[in-house]
Amino acid sequence: MAAFTSKDVARVAGVSQSTVSYVMTGKRPISERTRRRVLDAMEQLTYEPHAGARALAGRRTRVVGLVVRFGIGGDTFGLLPFIETITSSARAHDHDVLLVTADEGSAGLRRLAGRALCDAIIMMDIEEQDERVPVAAGLSVPVVLIGVPADPAGLHCVDLDFEAAARMAVDELAGAGHDEIVVMGYPASSMERGLNFVGRVLRSARRQARVRGLPLTVIEPVERGQEAAAVDQLLARWTNKHQRLGVLVPHSDAIVPLLNALRKRDVVPGRDISLIGLSTDREAEQSDPPYTNVSGEPRDVSRRAMETLFWLLDPSSGVERPAIDLVAPRLTRRTTVMPTPSN
Known part of the structure; x- marks a missing residue:
């Protein structure tokens, strides 16, 4: 069974793509003859005439498809704030949410749209070079990405402004008189998959460090359960104890284990070195010690996406x-950044 797009329907029906859209949504009056041509084209292309006819007749399913990643390599706990906010926003608009696992790839997207299972789709777990994006751009239902791929293909994207977050952290450390910055990187699985925010953070941090004239090193990968080894690599670089070393931890799951590993080695952030994490304010406040953070608030991103x-x-x-809507981060100072040295 061939997958269809609204462009294909328009071509077969001999109408514009906007006409197909108007038939689908019912937002403008369309002649019965034109409407029938579009319905016939959908039936021909999908071989699912009943589902297609329902969608093209403008009858809403009142369901939002949510494409997320579960299982190995997926941050299931970190997804919960996104899912909770998306679900509550959908219910506020009298819609339900249908979860689809990202491992279905493009086939899952075509299934959602081709069988008229939902009115619109939210896609998460976006890679920089994501093969699903051009497929999503051709679907007959609106698609919103949480994340910004290298080529959004005209789709609307909503995300935290990761570039600004990295700049903000580098500027904070530079302004506090640090001599070097070390970024504790992401797990290998995130880097190998090319998740969009990984490259955005690291590229922006490197650029801003060059602007501020500071050497910057990335320690990677930092694997879950192996944070102590990453701390040993960090401390091996810190041979001159008079050197002011600033550490940026963009992967929120690693922050508390890194703090624990530093404590066991009698290294105190805010006294001996500085540490800034990219995380929610709640995570930063509840940590021991509470750490300076640049906010990454998934609920704000999810609300904007909905x-x-x-x-x-x-x-x-x-x-x-806007086509690309980035939520501005904010930095909150707590106890883990050393004070600026007095002259």
Whole structure:
């Protein structure tokens, strides 16, 4: 069974893609003859005439498809704030959420749209070079990405401004008079998959360190359960105890284990070295010690993504949404950055 796109439907029906969209949504009156041509094209391309006819007739499923990654290599715990916020936002709009695992790839997207299982799709776990993105761009339902791939293919993207977060952390350490910055990197699985935020953080941190005239080193990978080994690599670089060393930890799961490993080695962030984490404010506040953080608030990102999704379903419902909508981070100072030395 061949997968269809709205472009294919338009081509077979001999109409514009916008006409296909109007038939699907019912937002503009379309002649019965044109409507029938579009319905016939959908039936021909999908071989699922009943589901396609329901979708093209503008009958909403009142379901949002959510494509997420579970299992090995996926941060299931970290997904919960996203899923909870997306679900509550959907219910506020009288919609349900249908979870689809990302390991289905493009086939899962085609199944959602081709069988008229949902009105729109939220995709998470976006890779920089993501083979699903061009497929999603051709679907007959709106798709919103949580993440920014190298080529969004015209899709709306919502995410934390990871580039700004990295710049903010580097500027904080540079402003506090540090001599060198070390970034404790991501697990190998995240780097190998090319998750979009990994490259965005590391490239931005390196650029800003060059701007500030500071050497920057990345220790990678930092694997879960092996943070102590990463701390030993860090301390091996810190041969001059008069050197002010600043550490950036962009992978939130690693922050507490790294702090514990430093404590066991009698290294105190805020006294001996400095540490800034990229995490939620709640994680930073509840840590022992509470650490300086640049906020990465998944609930803010999820709310903005759902606002974009429902605007795409009903453009008259609010102000036009930007194609790439980045949530601004903020830095909160706590106890883990050394004070600026007095002259």
